[in-house]
Amino acid sequence: MREPLTLQGGNGLSEIYIESGLFDRAGVVIGQAFSPSRIHIVTDSNVAPLYLARLESQLAFPVSHTIIPAGEEHKHLATVEDIYHDMLAAGITRKDLVVALGGGVVGDITGFAAATLLRGVSLCQIPTTLLAQVDSSVGGKTGVDLPEGKNLVGAFYQPRLVLIDPKVLSSLPDSTFADGMAEVIKYGYIANKTILSLVAQPNYRDNIEQIIYECVKIKRDVVAIDEHDTGLRMILNFGHTIGHAAEKLGNYTALTHGQAVAIGMAAAMRLSALLGNADLTASLLPLLDHVGLPSTLAYDREAIFDALLADKKKFGGTVNFILVREAGRAEITPIETDRLHAYILKL
Numbered sequence: 001m002r003e004p005l006t007l008q009g010g011n012g013l014s015e016i017y018i019e020s021g022l023f024d025r026a027g028v029v030i031g032q033a034f035s036p037s038r039i040h041i042v043t044d045s046n047v048a049p050l051y052l053a054r055l056e057s058q059l060a061f062p063v064s065h066t067i068i069p070a071g072e073e074h075k076h077l078a079t080v081e082d083i084y085h086d087m088l089a090a091g092i093t094r095k096d097l098v099v100a101l102g103g104g105v106v107g108d109i110t111g112f113a114a115a116t117l118l119r120g121v122s123l124c125q126i127p128t129t130l131l132a133q134v135d136s137s138v139g140g141k142t143g144v145d146l147p148e149g150k151n152l153v154g155a156f157y158q159p160r161l162v163l164i165d166p167k168v169l170s171s172l173p174d175s176t177f178a179d180g181m182a183e184v185i186k187y188g189y190i191a192n193k194t195i196l197s198l199v200a201q202p203n204y205r206d207n208i209e210q211i212i213y214e215c216v217k218i219k220r221d222v223v224a225i226d227e228h229d230t231g232l233r234m235i236l237n238f239g240h241t242i243g244h245a246a247e248k249l250g251n252y253t254a255l256t257h258g259q260a261v262a263i264g265m266a267a268a269m270r271l272s273a274l275l276g277n278a279d280l281t282a283s284l285l286p287l288l289d290h291v292g293l294p295s296t297l298a299y300d301r302e303a304i305f306d307a308l309l310a311d312k313k314k315f316g317g318t319v320n321f322i323l324v325r326e327a328g329r330a331e332i333t334p335i336e337t338d339r340l341h342a343y344i345l346k347l
């Protein structure tokens with residue numbers, strides 16, 4: 001088995017294993033890393049019928065579970081409370097283990113429950129979407145949404161173990177796989193252009209394990225420098241600034257998150273060219289199309305600007321924008337809101 005990637009976080013060391021077929025050895029790896037009295041698994045209503053019994057049957061500890069309804073609309077505090085009740089009813093103590101088995105929604109909610117119940121129970125992430133494998137399961141951001149906005153309540157809490165098996169992606173709908181590819185392409189442009197060459201291959205899915213490995217390495221390196229998102233970690237938001245604005249204008253239903261990020265990356269590239277940098281849209285647009293993602297920003301530019309300002313943290317009249325000057329290198333660029341307004345109108 002390949003050596004795990006490691007990440008030293010505020011609440012301890014995180015070990016990240018990436019290997020095809022790993023899911024069917026999860027029980028062994030968990031048994032080597034932990035000696036809990038019991039394990040509580042949290043999963044969702046889509047993932048449970050596919051993978052829950054396969055995981056439970058491998059675990060040599062008393063196991064309980066919570067199956068939450070699938071979907072972002074359930075990523076709220078009431079779901080966390082249900083999980084707390086199930087964990088306490090199962091007799092979970094601080095010496096035990098919580099496993100998040102699912103996509104980013106399950107990972108974020110379960111991570112938050114693990115961070116807060118009894119002030120912290122050990123956590124293992126087993127991500128089952130591409131987005132969760134390359135992004136949300138690594139780095140320790142956990143949390144839930146409020147009616148006022150997404151991810152407004154949360155905690156930084158590193159999982160002790162992350163088990164990534166690309167094979168579990170075979171059951172994903174194509175559009176959900178494509179959503180994860182938006183994050184993959186993001187990593188390529190911000191930090192490693194080898195990822196872009198791998199994605200450009202006709203059968204890029206055959207290389208998905210290597211692609212995931214390269215992406216996770218970038219995320220690990222960025223989080224190791226800026227765990228609490230006060231500086232460098234912002235580069236992971238490439239494409240997300242205009243992407244979030246488009247997502248919001250589509251009432252979170254017209255576009256998936258990955259589609260919005262794809263459109264946001266294309267818009268950020270055009271904006272970068274307007275600022276005098278090399279125009280990278282000629283390489284980005286065909287790549288997005290190749291993996292089944294859109295690139296056209298179909299919303300009124302004034303509305304995009306308004307949504308962007310409402311969403312973005314402004315620092316004294318500027319918005320921090322992530323710009324890619326050459327494939328594999330991103331920079332955090334503050335742009336004054338007046339100038340940004342003029343550029344957005346030209347996109």
Ligand SMILES: NC(=O)c1ccc[n+]([C@@H]2O[C@H](COP(=O)([O-])OP(=O)(O)OC[C@H]3O[C@@H](n4cnc5c(N)ncnc54)[C@H](O)[C@@H]3O)[C@@H](O)[C@H]2O)c1
Nearest residue numbers: 046047070103104105106128129131132136141168171172
């Ligand atoms: N914590 C972080 O750093 C971070 C980073 C990025 C995104 N996020 C969060 O991640 C969430 C999005 O995650 P997501 O895109 O994984 O969405 P998701 O968890 O809703 O999963 C997408 C869909 O796929 C289903 N599914 C999951 N695995 C499957 C499998 N193997 N086979 C078949 N179906 C499967 C799920 O039930 C769901 O219907 C958002 O809430 C976002 O805020 C967090």
